Structures are given as structure tokens and as C-alpha cells.
Amino acid sequence: MSSPANVLLIEDDASAASALRRVLADEGYHVTVVGRGDDALSRSEANVFDVVVTDLRLPGLDGMELVRRLHAARPRLPIILMTAHGTTDTAIEATKQGAYDYLLKPFEMEELIELVAKACASSRFMSEPLEMGDSLTPHDAIIGNSRLMQELYKEIGRVAAKPVTVLIRGETGTGKELVARALYQYSDRANAPFVAVNCAAIPETLLESELFGHERGAFTGADMRRIGRFEQANGGTLFLDEIGDLSLSTQAKLLRVLQEKCIQRLGGKETISVNVRVIAATHRDLEMAIKEKLFREDLFYRLSVVIVAVPSLRLRPEDIPILVKYFIQRYSVELGIPQSSIQAEAVQLLQSQPWPGNVRELENVVQQTLLLARGYVLGADHVRQVLARTAQSLPGTDQALTGYVTDLLANAQNGKDGRIYTRAIEQLERELFGQAINLAHGNQAKAARWLGVSRLTMREKLNRFGLHPSQDKTASDQW
Ligand SMILES: Nc1ncnc2c1ncn2[C@@H]1O[C@H](COP(=O)(O)OP(=O)(O)OP(=O)(O)O)[C@@H](O)[C@H]1O
Ligand SMILES: [Mg+2]
Structure with a gap:
């Protein structure tokens, strides 16, 4: 969509550097390679990078110090460390200092690609300004002029800068994630990191360690310390997406953290104070979940100091024309189709639909209609075919x-x-995960990407169903 992302690659081994550069360049990144830590620092002052991938042991300035200095200078720049087994502790320490994530050598290129893509998305999320209203920008924006949307913008403006916990509610596909991003960008923490956790995508058994971290030996398989997302987001914002999907036991722990503003890593004794602004989102009816004893009432009150409600699309059909225009413009570029217009009758047809999947569903329909019309004016017949x-x-x-x-x-x-x-x-699930892992020839990272689940979920399901893949016993298994 926008220009290619810029990656700063810091690797002193020339052959490794050229292999990594090739892989990243093939993925469409613009890659700058440097071999020394001190050079990296001066380069990053002169240029704007979206992501940094660095070796840990470097001449000039070692990776750890580089992370510390880079993070202090550009807190929103994601840094990925590549580290050998013996230096894992340092890499974990670096995450505490603000590194985005690390890769254990030897790793599969798929792993690197996946992590860089995630880091880029996160970088864009934090740095690319999100516009609101009717600006027909090719960038991410919250589009809509209706009265309901105007109210939403006002609400975002009112609460963004307050250091309070916010709960974003709304049906699926209404744009809750965009609202979270706007709240972050308009907050006084907009220069500090934004860390997102999708509570529904991580299996219950692993979620607590994801959020709070764990000490080595905290449970079977915890072979090293892990820094949790709360600690990583210290000083910044933590976005807890799909919070309605938390188990009751995790809800209890989260409540304590929100009340006491400190965490304990699983299996650890140390109490670590954290200064994190929490933004939560859910499409679930939490009052109903409370009645059914699936959601804690006290946590609900704690989270809902401020509630931002995102309106369903069917309550604001007057926004459909401008949304359609925005998606046509945006996806024509992305799909490489000449810009075209849409007939009034086609727009009316779109306005008369119920849209249970809200803006996401409308977005899909516009994309498919664009592909069907192949550069010609989008007509009602095209829309009808796609809807059918x-x-x-x-x-x-x-x-x-x-x-x-x-x-x-x-x-x-x-x-x-x-x-x-x-x-x-x-x-x-057994069928889905089984087929995906076979098709990916045992590459868990790839299969997880296809299914749209985290690698942790992938691994948990494979273990659970006894689907033991033959390959990929390296980095992804350590993650
Ligand atoms: N007002 C809007 N303007 C432009 N795009 C929007 C708007 N609302 C949603 N979208 C687009 O629709 C898609 C879904 O949005 P988002 O992921 O924020 O929804 P959500 O409410 O988090 O849904 P879910 O509950 O399913 O997670 C995204 O591609 C987003 O860019
Ligand atoms: Mg969402």
C-alpha cells in the first residue's frame, strides 16, 4: 500500500548479512546493512527506519547497549535481536529494556519474516497518524461523518489524554482496533510503546505468562525467564483485545494488577511495579457474561471507568458512500486496478444491506466487487453478484x-x-491444524500464519492433538 518499509539490519558476519538482506529484500523491504553497533546508532539518527534487526554481539557497540540507546532515542522503533543460545539471558534482559522481540539462532527465515512483518505493522500502528472523518487518504483512517461517528470522535478526543483505563465496545468489524489506535495516538503516551495482546488468540494456559511473564522453571516447559507484556509496555500503553475471552482465573490476576499497579512473574516472588495505561476491547456482551458468571463484575467496573462504544454500521448507513469511496481508492492501488467509480444504484444497494460483519464485511465486498469489475465502473450487477x-x-x-x-x-x-x-x-480444530501442518511440511510458523493464529496457539494445539510435525524444531519451538 504505502512505500516499502525500511529495515536497518546490523550484522557483522558478511555472509549472514547478505543472506538476511536477500530474504528481507525478497519480501519487499528496503534494507540497509551495517556491520558495527556504533555505525548503526549514527545511521538511525540520520534516517528513518521502521524496524531494526540486530545481532547481539557486535563490534563498536554491543547489541544490548545499542538497544538501550536506540530505545531511549526512538521508543516507538521496534528492535528485533538475533541471539545465540548462550546469550538468551541478555536477549531477555534486552526485552525488558524495550526490545520488541528476539530470535534464537538458528532460526527459520519464515520466523524472521513473520516477526519483521509484525514489527512493521506495530511500527506503522504507532507512527503513522490515523486520520478521522472524511479524508480520503490512502492510509489507515477512521472514516465516517454520521452523527454517531462525530460523537465517537468527540469521545475519543475527550478521553484519549486522560490516563484512565478505557473499554472499547462494539460489534465485530466496527473498527475497535482503529479506535484503540486513535486513543493511543492522541494520548500523552503517544511517544511510548503500544503493546497489543489478543486475548482470544492465545490459549488460556499460556496467556498469563504472555501477560505477566514467568521465571525459569515456573512450569513444565518454562526453560527460561520470559518478560511479560505488562512489563514490556511499562511507561506506555497495553491494548488488551478480546478481553471478554479471558478465563476467570486470568481475570482475577488482571484485576489485581490493575488495582495494585504491579505484577509478579509466574513462579516469581519479586513484585515489579508497572506504569501501564490499559485499553481493552471486546465485542462480547459483558453484562450478559457477568450474569452467566463468565465475567467478573469487579473487573468490569474496573475496566469500564470510561466506555467508548463504536456504533454498528447498520445504524449509520449514511456513512456507506464515503466508506465505499475510501475502500475503492485504497484497494485499487493495492490490487493494481485502475481507479474507477461506482454507480449510484450500486451504492444504494450497499446501503440497504444489514451488514452483520459491519465495516469489515463492507470492506470485503468492495474488494471483491473491484476484482469483478476489473477497472470498469462498479455497477449494481457487480455488487449483486458479490453479495449473492x-x-x-x-x-x-x-x-x-x-x-x-x-x-x-x-x-x-x-x-x-x-x-x-x-x-x-x-x-x-484437529482437522484444521492437522491439514495446515501437513501442507506446511511441518513448518509451524507458516501453518500458524495461514490459520491466523499465534505460534503459541499452533504449538499448543499440535501438542494437544498429538500432531507431531517432523521439522521446525528450532527457533519457533523456543519462542
Ligand atoms: N470507520 C472505519 N473507517 C475505515 N475503516 C474501518 C472503519 N471501521 C472499520 N474499518 C476497517 O474494518 C476492518 C475491521 O476493523 P477492526 O479490526 O478495527 O474491527 P474490530 O471492531 O476490532 O472487529 P473484531 O471485533 O472482529 O475484532 C479493518 O480493516 C478496519 O480498517
Ligand atoms: Mg478487533
């Missing part, structure tokens, strides 16, 4: 699934099976 396709895709592809569910329910009705929900989800 999406409507059909559910029942059409899922006849087998419907039959399967019917059988399961029959078993439940005649008392043969009392756990059909768990069983169905497990079977689907």
Missing part, C-alpha cells in the same frame, strides 16, 4: 457440515452424547 456469492458461501460449502451437526444433535437428543459442543470444536 457471499450469501451462498455459507450453506453451499457447508452441506456436509450441516449434516454432521444434525447427526451430532440427534446423538445429543437421544442421550448418546452429552458433550457435542466440545467434541465438534475439537474435531474441527
Whole structure:
């Protein structure tokens, strides 16, 4: 979409440097290579980089000191450390100092690519200003002029700079993540890091260690210390996405952290005070979850000091024309299709839809319509075809699934099976993860990327279902 991201690669071994540069350049990054730590520092003063990838042992200035100085100068610049086994402790220490993440050598190139992509997204998230309203920019923006959206902008303006916890609510696809980003960018912590955790994408067993960190030996498999996201976000903002998906035990721990403003790593005795502004989001009905005893009422009150509600798209159809225009402009560039316009009738058709998936769904429909129209004016027929396709895709592809569910329910009705929900989800997961890992020839990072889950989730599911991949026993397994 925008210009290629700039990566500063610091590696003193010439052959390693050239291999890494090639891989990153193939992914479309603009790569600058330097071999010394002190050179890296002066380069980064003169140029704007989106991500830094650095070796830990360097001539001139070692990686640890480099992290410290770079992070102090540019706190929003993500730094990825490449480190050998013997130096893991230093790398962990560096995360505490503000490094974004580290890779254990030897690692797969897939791992590097995945991490750099994540770091770039995070860098853009923090540094690229998010516009609001009706500006037809090719960059990320919150689009919409309706009264409801105007109110939302006002609310963002009112609460962004206050150091309070904010809960963002809204149906799926309404733009909660964009709102979180706006709250961050307009806060007085906009120069400090923004760290995001998707609570739904990380298995329950690993989430607490992700949030609070752990000491070596805290549980089976905890072979080294880990710095949690709270500690990493110290001085900045922590975005807890899908907070409605937290287990009750993690909710209790989170509540304590919010009240006491300090954490304890799992298995650790030390109390570490953290200064973190929490922004949380959920599409779930938390009041209902409280009634069902799935969400703690005290945590809800703690989180909802300020609630920002993002309106559903069907409550603001007057925003649809401008959203459509924005997506046409944006995706024409991205898909390499000549800019085209859209007929009024097609826009009306889009305005009359219910949009249960909100802006995300509209965005998908516009993308598909663009592809269908191939540079010609987008007409109502194009839109109709795309809408029909999406409507059909559910029942059409899922006849087998419907039959399967019917059988399961029959078993439940005649008392043969009392756990059909768990069983169905497990079977689907086993199939999904099994097929993905086979197709990826055992490369967990790749399979996880395809499925849109974290590598931790991937690993947990593979263990759970006994799907032991043959390869990729290196860096991703250590992560
Ligand atoms: N007002 C808006 N203007 C422009 N794009 C938007 C707007 N709202 C949402 N989008 C786009 O729609 C998609 C979904 O937005 P986002 O991920 O923020 O939704 P969400 O509320 O977090 O959804 P979920 O609950 O499913 O996580 C993104 O691609 C986002 O850029
Ligand atoms: Mg979201």
C-alpha cells in the first residue's frame, strides 16, 4: 500500500548479512546493512527506519547497549535481536529494556519474516497518524461523518489524554482496533510503546505468562525467564483485545494488577511495579457474561471507568458512500486496478444491506466487487453478484457440515452424547491444524500464519492433538 518499509539490519558476519538482506529484500523491504553497533546508532539518527534487526554481539557497540540507546532515542522503533543460545539471558534482559522481540539462532527465515512483518505493522500502528472523518487518504483512517461517528470522535478526543483505563465496545468489524489506535495516538503516551495482546488468540494456559511473564522453571516447559507484556509496555500503553475471552482465573490476576499497579512473574516472588495505561476491547456482551458468571463484575467496573462504544454500521448507513469511496481508492492501488467509480444504484444497494460483519464485511465486498469489475465502473450487477456469492458461501460449502451437526444433535437428543459442543470444536480444530501442518511440511510458523493464529496457539494445539510435525524444531519451538 504505502512505500516499502525500511529495515536497518546490523550484522557483522558478511555472509549472514547478505543472506538476511536477500530474504528481507525478497519480501519487499528496503534494507540497509551495517556491520558495527556504533555505525548503526549514527545511521538511525540520520534516517528513518521502521524496524531494526540486530545481532547481539557486535563490534563498536554491543547489541544490548545499542538497544538501550536506540530505545531511549526512538521508543516507538521496534528492535528485533538475533541471539545465540548462550546469550538468551541478555536477549531477555534486552526485552525488558524495550526490545520488541528476539530470535534464537538458528532460526527459520519464515520466523524472521513473520516477526519483521509484525514489527512493521506495530511500527506503522504507532507512527503513522490515523486520520478521522472524511479524508480520503490512502492510509489507515477512521472514516465516517454520521452523527454517531462525530460523537465517537468527540469521545475519543475527550478521553484519549486522560490516563484512565478505557473499554472499547462494539460489534465485530466496527473498527475497535482503529479506535484503540486513535486513543493511543492522541494520548500523552503517544511517544511510548503500544503493546497489543489478543486475548482470544492465545490459549488460556499460556496467556498469563504472555501477560505477566514467568521465571525459569515456573512450569513444565518454562526453560527460561520470559518478560511479560505488562512489563514490556511499562511507561506506555497495553491494548488488551478480546478481553471478554479471558478465563476467570486470568481475570482475577488482571484485576489485581490493575488495582495494585504491579505484577509478579509466574513462579516469581519479586513484585515489579508497572506504569501501564490499559485499553481493552471486546465485542462480547459483558453484562450478559457477568450474569452467566463468565465475567467478573469487579473487573468490569474496573475496566469500564470510561466506555467508548463504536456504533454498528447498520445504524449509520449514511456513512456507506464515503466508506465505499475510501475502500475503492485504497484497494485499487493495492490490487493494481485502475481507479474507477461506482454507480449510484450500486451504492444504494450497499446501503440497504444489514451488514452483520459491519465495516469489515463492507470492506470485503468492495474488494471483491473491484476484482469483478476489473477497472470498469462498479455497477449494481457487480455488487449483486458479490453479495449473492457471499450469501451462498455459507450453506453451499457447508452441506456436509450441516449434516454432521444434525447427526451430532440427534446423538445429543437421544442421550448418546452429552458433550457435542466440545467434541465438534475439537474435531474441527484437529482437522484444521492437522491439514495446515501437513501442507506446511511441518513448518509451524507458516501453518500458524495461514490459520491466523499465534505460534503459541499452533504449538499448543499440535501438542494437544498429538500432531507431531517432523521439522521446525528450532527457533519457533523456543519462542
Ligand atoms: N470507520 C472505519 N473507517 C475505515 N475503516 C474501518 C472503519 N471501521 C472499520 N474499518 C476497517 O474494518 C476492518 C475491521 O476493523 P477492526 O479490526 O478495527 O474491527 P474490530 O471492531 O476490532 O472487529 P473484531 O471485533 O472482529 O475484532 C479493518 O480493516 C478496519 O480498517
Ligand atoms: Mg478487533
